Amino acid sequence: MKTREDLNPLLLLLFQVAVWLYSILAFLPSHFFGTVSQSEGGLGSEQERARRLKAQSVTGNPEGPYRAMGATKRLVSSLHPGVDTLDKVFEYASRRFPDRDCLGTREVIKEEDERQDNGKVFKKVILGQYRWWSYAETHRAAARFGNGLAALGQKAHNNIAIFCETRAEWVIGAQACFMQNFPLVTLYSTLGGPAITHALNETEVTKIITSRELLETRLKFILLEVPRLQHIIVVDDVPTTWPGYPRGISVHNMAAVQELGTKPENVSSDGKRPAPSDIAVIMYTSGSTGIPKGVMISHSNIIAGITGMAERIPNLGENDTYIGYLPLAHVLELSAELVCVAHGCRIGYSSPQTLADQSTKIKRGSKGDTSVLQPTLMAAVPEIMDRIYKNVMSKLEEMSSPQRTLFTLAYNYKLEQLSKGHSTPLCDKLVFKKVRSLLGGKIRVLLSGGAPLSATTQRFMNVCFCCPVGQGYGLTETCGAGTISEMWDYSTGRVGGPLVCSEIKLKDWVEGGYSSTDMPNPRGEILIGGPNVTMGYYKNESKNQDFFVDDNGQRWFCTGDIGEMHPDGCLKIIDRKKDLVKLQAGEYVSLGKVESMLKNCPLIDNICAYANSDETYVIGFVVPNQKNLLLLAEQYCIRGSLEELCNNSAMEEVVLQVITEAALSAQLERFEIPRKIRLSPDPWTPETGLVTDAFKLKRQQLKSKYQDDIERMYGGK
16 A cells, blocks of 8 residues: 555656646647537627627617617517416426426435534434426426315415425415415515514415424414414425414315315316416515515516526526525525426425535435436525635645645636636546536536625636526516626626616716716616516505606616626626715725625635724624634634634734735725624524525624624724
8 A cells, every 4th residue: 555655756746747738738729628619509609709799778878778689679578479477387388398307305214413512413314316296297286276275265366475495385385376366475484573474464464385394483473463364384294283373273284275176166267367467476575674575576577587587598498407495485596496497497406404415404425405416507696606615615725735736727727718718628527527516517507696796706616617607686676687697708797788678777876976977887876677677565655766667668676786887788786875885084985895805705704894974994793714713713822612712802803914914905995994893603694684595684683783892893993
């Protein structure tokens, strides 16, 4: 057996060969080791396609409106002629792909508790293969469930709520409601009791679809505060009794309600089908500020939105597999899954805790969901992609010096080739295959939304996962639709051009100093118009001033985000009205910009920048990366547990020094760099109420949590 001493000369030789090989690769024509990437339809190389004009101002004015080049004459609002409501979309798919796998769920083989060294107990699972329902079976199950709900007294146009984790039964329940014209009130599974109570009472629901776990851990504690509620339908198949619920509330099993829907007297007629203008969903946002608002979304709104999204995903079809794990109560996930259903893709369900082999609930040695499903399509919020990037970079630091150098050489070589429009099949196979396998090995398109994605993380995903990242921009109020970058556009920091279903204007914001006459590119508040713009907020007229209808009858939404339009018709998000704070000396600080620049620092897992207008500097609340914080503490001989280190003023100073260096490297202005920080040992999760389900910061809640620290950091000037 060779010793380490015997291997060192061999590694050194391999390293020298790699350097020599890289030198050759860098200068030889790329077709020896790669190919020129071709876009579909014979339209030339991806590089040529990326340089083409994506959108233009249809009036010629710099403020717009800007439309996609394929929709300059007319915005597109539907996928197929006559398929104008969501029940028709699913009916169309089930007729076209009756035997195709539709919804898949992994069976749970074993659950067990695992005790950690610190005494904490974590639930671990061993999961089996995916079990699939075909399109025909899913459509039949939804029809039966809808008939069963009607038999329980649910009427067309009367609201019904769903409070459930992302799973196949969520989609079946939603499709049942679309078929019967029951407006579906969607609630995040992480919403707190007061928010759930507010939404259920505001929408006056009498029935709610939920899971056994959420019923027993969340919902049952607020039932007395929701007097109109009469029926609870539990999606889990396990037979059980439901004792101890208030008088007048009946609890049903989903299977029992479906059985009720098979009786001849309960079979629905077509008379209940919705019109395109009917409300399909009242989506309660998790809300980065205040009480959640219910956004009224019509059938035609959603269909327009998914039509625009589908146009940006090349070769979308029945050979694709999508992994669903983000909250279905969020417009990004719901829209992505509806796009997939409309095109006959199969959807396998997962969760953030079981996504990969290394996920928190997966028992060591067993397979995570991506390894088993091997999806081709995936949506992700930047927070999740940032975590993947940091985890891989952390593993890279543990490699030997020659291994790290080989990886870096391959990484830089591929970056160079991507910039020229070339693929690198040799590098992909020899170097990046293992990293790519973290998400199953077959991802061909990653969709990013919900927040800005850093250039570093986007480039990492492009290189290591060997696929384009379609970075998009949209809001619940626009059905998640607005812009998505084209898959052959590898530029960073931009969100692409307008979708074929929408158009964009830039409105001057004088106070912030943004104008459509700015050089070199027009800037201003982003206004999105089109058939995807929703109907407004439910029972909340005071908030509806952000919606308006123009002289042509088209609806618009004022986003509050500041954008910059590039000459090729691509949009860049550069600021947000609510994130802009004017310091005492008159400088404007974009809190979102500060946060996005600093989140790539390996020491930071999450950060919230904060500033008062009557102060002269910025402060920050920081969730440090535990591993890197402990290493830094050891380097400076500061001892203690994670919690003790986070409460140690000397540790704060050391971390602040690292953050300052990272900020200077990112070219932040001096007044933008946090001058004082507070370290938090606890991560910010949707369950803590400090971030939304899309991991956006809830600034008001964070301010309340750290109020004492704010006073300390500003009081001791």
